[in-house]
Amino acid sequence: MPEGFPHQIPQPRLRIGDRVSWRPLPSQDFGTVTGLQYAPAEHLKSWAWRYLIWLDPQSPSHAWTCTDTAWEADLELLTTDQRNTTLEVGQE
Incomplete structure (x- = not known):
């Protein structure tokens, strides 16, 4: 575990639903x-x-997988006008 865990770790930049x-x-x-x-x-x-x-x-990779993982530094938040599509539960 990292030193100071969990009280001294950085807060995540992104949240569920972003x-x-x-x-x-x-x-x-x-x-x-x-x-x-x-x-x-x-x-x-x-x-x-x-x-x-x-x-x-x-998304291009959706042809062969529904999910992926990424490190925080590899992601950026989309603005509302970028790729404005709607995901529904169970949609593939």
Whole structure:
């Protein structure tokens, strides 16, 4: 566990229900935050927030998976006019 856990860890930048996209990477995936965990991030050599993302049906990777995970630094909050689609429970 990280030192000072749980009282001295950074607050998550994103919340459940936030619409997000991956920062400019080869992927143009986007979706909704449905879960989060504070976990060891080997690439950062520290702990960080990792999010579970329910992919939008129009997201490129949705053709083969409904969810993905991403580290906080790899995500950005979508504005309301960006990819303004609606996800419904059970929609695939």
